[in-house]
Amino acid sequence: MNHPPIVPTEDWQEAVNTLRVHEKALTRQLDAVAAARRRLPMTPVEQDYVFEGPSGPASLxxxxxxxxxxxxxxxxxHGVDAVCSGCSMFTDNVGHPAHLNARDVTLALTSHGPLDDLLALRRRMGWALPWYSSLNNSFNADMGTVDGFALNVFLRADDRIFRTYTTTARGVERLGSNWSFLDLAPYGRQETWEDSPEGWPQTRPYQWWRLHDEYDTTKDPS
Known part of the structure; x- marks a missing residue:
């Protein structure tokens, strides 16, 4: 098996420094894309979807x-005998939800399959995300996928639900960290360095960070 060339430490550091310029440029570009995403319009969700969850019927x-x-x-x-390895890798990569919850974000899974099968896989894999069956509604098709996968983002405002963003294919490939999910949310990371529209909630960076068992979960998020 081949491997990278071997060079003195000084040459290696120079090569890393050259690459770092491109990495920093990409970081700034991603920040700009996230800022543009926060300025997207949104569209109302008119359908009254009913999912099946562990506690019974659940609305959107x-x-x-x-x-x-x-x-x-x-x-x-596609059934218990054909579990999607890509979707499983995506779910394996998801960080602890407490950090998203602290920024007023919930992350959930839905699938067009029987709830008992979904929950059995959830237990087998040790996943903590809430999982709902969309087997008896048109949510998947309405949100851009029937038998495939997709990610959609929603906002509750004025007692209505709006769809703010959607992606699929390689658009979900880099996701997994809490930062990457917050960059998709309409309010972003909600930190003062972000380029966000006027009136967006923001606090100083680092100040809201906690160990995941130290957030105040008694506070009513609504």
Whole structure:
């Protein structure tokens, strides 16, 4: 098997410094794309979807769990004998949800499959994300996928639900960290360095960060 060329440390550091210029440029470009995403318009969700969840029927509003922002990953489902390895890798990469929750964001899975099968896989994989069956509604098709996968973002405002963003294919490939999900949310990371529209909630960076068991979960997110 081949490997990178071997050079003295000084030459290696010079090469790293040259690459770092491109990495920093990409970081700034991603920040600019996230700022543009926060300025997207949104469209109302008129359908009154009913999902099946562990506690019984659940509306799209219920999926928010009292928060204002909701990210839904539609996990491709072709049965227990053909579990999607790509969707499983995506779900394996998801960080602890407490950090998203602290920024008024809920992340949930939906699939066009029987709830018992979904929850059995959830237990097997040790996943903590809430998972709902969309087997008896048109959510998947309405949100850009029938038998495939997609990610959609929603906002609750004025007692209505709006769709703010959607992506699929390689658009979900780089996701997994809490930062990457917050960059998709309509309010972003909500930190003062961000380029956001006037009136967006923002606090100083680092100040809201906690160990995931130290957030105040008694506070009503609504």
């Amino acid at each position: 509003t219920d999926l928010f769990q009292g928060r204002r922002q909701l990210i839904v990953y539609t996990f491709m489902w």
